[in-house]
Amino acid sequence: MPSKKLNLRKRYELLTRGMGWETTHQKMDDVFPYDTFEGIKITDWDKWEDPFRLTMDAYWKFQAEKERKLYAVIDSFAQNNGQTNLADASYLSAIKLFITGVTPIEYAAHRGFAHLGRHFRGDGARIACQMQAIDELRHQQTQVHTISHYNKHFDGLHDPFHQFDRVWYLSVPKAFSEDALSAGPFEFITSISFAFEYVLTNLLFVPFMSGAAYNGDMATVTFGFSAQSDESRHMTLGLEIIKFMLEQHEDNLPIVQRWMDKHFWRAYRLLALVATMQDYMLTNSPMSWKEAWDVYFVENGGALFEDLSRYGLRMPKYHELATAEADHISHQVWSVFCSLGNATGFHTFLPTEEKMAWLSEKYPDTFDKYYRPRFEYWAKQQAEGTFEFQKGLPQLCQVCQVPMVFTEVQTDPMQISYRVTEHGGDKYHFCSDGCKDIFEYEPEKYVQAWLPVHQIYQGNCGGATIPEVLEWYKFSPDDTGDYIGSRDHARWQEWKGTDAMVKQA
Amino acid sequence: MSYEVTIEPLGVTIEVEEDQNILDAALRQGVYLPHACGHGLCGTCKVDVLEGDVEIGDEASPFALLDFERDEGKCLTCCAKPESDLVIEADVEEEPDAANIPVRDFTGKVVKIEKLTPRIVGVFLEIEGDEVEFQAGQYANLHIPGLDTPRPFSMAQSPNEKTILEFDVALIPGGEGTTWIHNELKVGDTLELSAPYGHFFLRTSDDKPMAFFGGGSGLASPKSMVLDLLESGDTREVILYQGARNLEELYYKDLFEELEAKHDNFTYVPGLSGPDIEPEWEGATGYIHEVAKEHMKGKFEGYRAYMCGPPMMIDACITMLMRARLFEKDMFMEKFFSAADAEAESKKSPLFRNI
Numbered sequence: 001m002p003s004k005k006l007n008l009r010k011r012y013e014l015l016t017r018g019m020g021w022e023t024t025h026q027k028m029d030d031v032f033p034y035d036t037f038e039g040i041k042i043t044d045w046d047k048w049e050d051p052f053r054l055t056m057d058a059y060w061k062f063q064a065e066k067e068r069k070l071y072a073v074i075d076s077f078a079q080n081n082g083q084t085n086l087a088d089a090s091y092l093s094a095i096k097l098f099i100t101g102v103t104p105i106e107y108a109a110h111r112g113f114a115h116l117g118r119h120f121r122g123d124g125a126r127i128a129c130q131m132q133a134i135d136e137l138r139h140q141q142t143q144v145h146t147i148s149h150y151n152k153h154f155d156g157l158h159d160p161f162h163q164f165d166r167v168w169y170l171s172v173p174k175a176f177s178e179d180a181l182s183a184g185p186f187e188f189i190t191s192i193s194f195a196f197e198y199v200l201t202n203l204l205f206v207p208f209m210s211g212a213a214y215n216g217d218m219a220t221v222t223f224g225f226s227a228q229s230d231e232s233r234h235m236t237l238g239l240e241i242i243k244f245m246l247e248q249h250e251d252n253l254p255i256v257q258r259w260m261d262k263h264f265w266r267a268y269r270l271l272a273l274v275a276t277m278q279d280y281m282l283t284n285s286p287m288s289w290k291e292a293w294d295v296y297f298v299e300n301g302g303a304l305f306e307d308l309s310r311y312g313l314r315m316p317k318y319h320e321l322a323t324a325e326a327d328h329i330s331h332q333v334w335s336v337f338c339s340l341g342n343a344t345g346f347h348t349f350l351p352t353e354e355k356m357a358w359l360s361e362k363y364p365d366t367f368d369k370y371y372r373p374r375f376e377y378w379a380k381q382q383a384e385g386t387f388e389f390q391k392g393l394p395q396l397c398q399v400c401q402v403p404m405v406f407t408e409v410q411t412d413p414m415q416i417s418y419r420v421t422e423h424g425g426d427k428y429h430f431c432s433d434g435c436k437d438i439f440e441y442e443p444e445k446y447v448q449a450w451l452p453v454h455q456i457y458q459g460n461c462g463g464a465t466i467p468e469v470l471e472w473y474k475f476s477p478d479d480t481g482d483y484i485g486s487r488d489h490a491r492w493q494e495w496k497g498t499d500a501m502v503k504q505a
Numbered sequence: 506m507s508y509e510v511t512i513e514p515l516g517v518t519i520e521v522e523e524d525q526n527i528l529d530a531a532l533r534q535g536v537y538l539p540h541a542c543g544h545g546l547c548g549t550c551k552v553d554v555l556e557g558d559v560e561i562g563d564e565a566s567p568f569a570l571l572d573f574e575r576d577e578g579k580c581l582t583c584c585a586k587p588e589s590d591l592v593i594e595a596d597v598e599e600e601p602d603a604a605n606i607p608v609r610d611f612t613g614k615v616v617k618i619e620k621l622t623p624r625i626v627g628v629f630l631e632i633e634g635d636e637v638e639f640q641a642g643q644y645a646n647l648h649i650p651g652l653d654t655p656r657p658f659s660m661a662q663s664p665n666e667k668t669i670l671e672f673d674v675a676l677i678p679g680g681e682g683t684t685w686i687h688n689e690l691k692v693g694d695t696l697e698l699s700a701p702y703g704h705f706f707l708r709t710s711d712d713k714p715m716a717f718f719g720g721g722s723g724l725a726s727p728k729s730m731v732l733d734l735l736e737s738g739d740t741r742e743v744i745l746y747q748g749a750r751n752l753e754e755l756y757y758k759d760l761f762e763e764l765e766a767k768h769d770n771f772t773y774v775p776g777l778s779g780p781d782i783e784p785e786w787e788g789a790t791g792y793i794h795e796v797a798k799e800h801m802k803g804k805f806e807g808y809r810a811y812m813c814g815p816p817m818m819i820d821a822c823i824t825m826l827m828r829a830r831l832f833e834k835d836m837f838m839e840k841f842f843s844a845a846d847a848e849a850e851s852k853k854s855p856l857f858r859n860i
Binding site for chain 2: 007008009053061062065066069225226228229231232235236239243247250300303304306307308309310311312
């Protein structure tokens with residue numbers, strides 16, 4: 001046997017700890033001004049357990065090889081015209097929503113972790129955040145590079161970052177990330193690393209990666225694998241930070257509980273977009289939103305909260321409502337998009353007969369009763385040439401910014417769920433008790449929300465007509481509207497000579 | 506056919522069957538290795554292969570185990586199968602207090618069977634011409650005639666006693682092994698056994714005070730541990746919480762009261778949970794985690810806890826201790842599973858490593 005050497009933890013500590021120091025020219029509180037004002041008490045940063053042990057040297061080596069592999073796949077996908085092997089060109093609507101709605105969140109996460117990588121007092125936590133900051137930037141870049149191939153052949157993929165800052169439904173992910181970014185460092189990491197990366201990440205990755213695989217999109221599958229090999233580090237960081245806060249001081253418990261309640265609900269509302277992508281936008285869906293929710297939240301999340309309950313934490317508030325809503329939200333959100341398809345950056349389409357049969361099977365208690373009649377009615381109108389997109393703009397929830405479309409699923413699923421509160425003499429409207437609670441705890445934060453509908457009516461979005469607003473979004477007329485009859489659709493028919501999308505009779 | 510895999514820096518050796526992955530074998534043999542996804546995607550279970558050959562396994566994702574890492578001799582334990590005996594180095598903590606005593610086979614002769622309570626017997630086995638080295642808290646596998654798999658029982662005597670081993674055996678209704686011991690085993694019989702097993706042992710390399718929790722025949726390990734500490738002259742504070750349903754089931758009470766009188770640093774806190782508590786009982790009542798919480802006024806910060814007993818008791822103690830601010834790295838436990846308990850195990854999250 002070789003002579004005894006230091007174990008990995010010791011070696012990593014020697015490489016990473018002690019890189020910081022107690023400052024003397026400036027007060028530590030002035031050097032690290034952000035990590036105390038949230039009320040989180042840290043008595044000993046040295047108790048931080050590194051959630052992973054990766055040195056910069058090894059990190060570059062790993063990521064370089066992952067990049068080589070990914071870019072080899074992207075190149076061969078491009079050379080072989082991989083886009084022609086998709087299940088259907090309407091699948092691209094999911095990719096368009098992903099590149100405009102999710103990829104910019106990766107970039108926002110990069111900014112947040114870079115900030116934490118400077119501002120946590122403990123050097124172990126700083127190093128972990130610095131690595132994650134680079135990961136997030138890499139995810140954003142590889143997604144852009146992978147999806148850019150589709151930009152050569154399809155509409156709606158040309159300006160995701162510009163659109164993220166302006167478009168009405170993209171204010172949902174934008175408001176989510178900026179809520180976290182504008183909070184303190186511990187709240188940011190609870191939101192992104194715990195609520196989003198840990199509790200809800202599988203709900204994003206499963207539909208996206210296996211959805212891509214089910215629809216012939218091997219380039220997207222590959223960046224999914226490449227990103228997922230980083231996610232394990234992100235998830236362990238999420239768990240470590242929660243344990244660290246709870247073990248450091250008993251006063252941290254109520255603060256952490258409040259953040260879990262808030263960010264569970266924030267992240268869950270954001271995932272309404274994923275739910276609709278999974279059930280409606282994928283030509284072939286590997287599993288329904290409800291099935292994914294049952295496995296990844298009810299079962300796995302339940303086991304996690306069971307373990308967390310030992311610290312005195314309880315399940316996030318309104319989790320029962322989220323589970324009850326799993327039968328409804330994908331249908332409700334797709335209805336919104338279909339009725340406002342003239343103002344979306346991706347094409348909308350009514351579910352085919354085959355898709356509706358699948359939805360009936362997956363949602364036996366709700367689809368036929370509440371949602372099928374609506375889609376059949378619209379299909380009939382389309383066939384008769386009387387279908388029109390909505391003329392007005394929807395009311396938005398002040399917190400999650402999703403149009404007010406969710407219903408009272410526990411009492412009357414046909415009744416829109418409205419909540420209202422007053423602050424400073426003004427009324428504010430919400431989609432749920434969850435969003436209303438978040439507002440009422442920090443009203444001064446959420447009265448500043450940039451609500452796209454209000455901004456349009458105030459004249460801040462390019463003009464008073466839909467074409468003017470769409471131009472301000474940098475949507476061309478070819479980006480919006482029904483898939484059937486679009487340029488994407490025509491191109492697909494030209495390539496394939498057939499059409500998987502059965503036109504509604 | 507199986508291979509021996511030595512895990513550094515622990516120095517522990519496990520047996521891995523042909524066609525079994527290293528992670529599965531390690532976890533089954535009580536050795537924790539880091540892991541997360543369990544099917545080759547995340548890379549959390551990556552280790553260095555220092556000696557020997559492995560089959561990396563097709564499931565290992567090219568993004569989780571990169572080409573240069575394969576060349577450097579790394580593998581993912583959740584997918585890798587040994588093709589020879591191996592030495593691997595994993596990202597695990599060394600245990601400065603682990604003696605890593607190799608397992609050996611012994612033959613013991615029954616010299617005494619003592620009825621400790623209406624449902625627990627003490628079986629005393631003499632090892633003739635040999636000595637069993639073990640750490641207090643470890644267990645032996647007893648081979649019971651007619652049963653395919655051996656049954657684990659903790660050594661209840663002090664580890665300074667190496668020739669006469671004591672096993673406290675509770676009768677489990679419908680349990681084949683314990684029924685045989687209670688009904689068939691006689692003084693003068695011989696039994697085959699192998700020992701020592703388990704990662705439940707005293708961490709004496711720091712000076713934190715210790716709290717022991719024993720329930721039912723799970724008292725065996727804490728008893729051995731307390732005896733070991735007191736015999737070695739250790740002066741730290743030691744508390745033993747012993748749970749039983751009633752006075753009849755509260756065995757070795759006299760022994761611990763005697764030790765408490767003799768040693769200033771030792772406190773003995775028995776608690777009875779009922780329902781049929783004898784009227785003469787004047788001590789604490791309630792489940793042992795409640796008794797301990799009351800005794801320490803809900804504060805266990807700074808202590809280390811050792812728990813042994815049925816899974817329900819350990820579960821309740823863990824929650825009580827965490828709320829009393831004693832966390833995972835200061836907890837050690839040995840669950841006494843019956844076959845029924847093992848089936849009832851619920852889904853686990855990766856929040857804790859050893860709980």
